[in-house]
Amino acid sequence: MTGTLAAIGAGLAVIGAGIGIGNIGSKAMEAIARQPEAVGDIRSNMILMAALIEGAALIAIILAFFG
Template sequence: MLSTILAILLQVAAGAGLGKLGATIGAGIAVIGAGIGIGKIGGSAMEAIARQPESAGDIRMNMIIIAALVEGVALFAVVVCFLAL
């Protein structure tokens, strides 16, 4: 399975150039990392709200701010990867 994926990647790299392959893989990794980060933020916030329900408003506000910062960094990473094309 892994050898098949590597063979496909090598064929794409030979036809399109390694720069394009690296840019697309970089954009994908940036998006996956942002998704994992926002998922962890949401999960931790829900756990914190379950432990301290009286501070739900503050926790929710901080969660939204941090998620927006993570999303902004991911957007910049994707833009840089597309500019590398």
């Protein structure tokens, strides 16, 4: 039973991270379209936020299996 709950928790973490990274990419592309001269700043912030979300998702997966 706990294996099933761990799999559900890990799946929810991955789905949430995917939605979050998708939103980041979408909003970054909108921002670049509005201000093309700020592409470097927008891209670096987008990559940083995506990495933070992936890190949080990885921690959630680990906690789901070992918690």
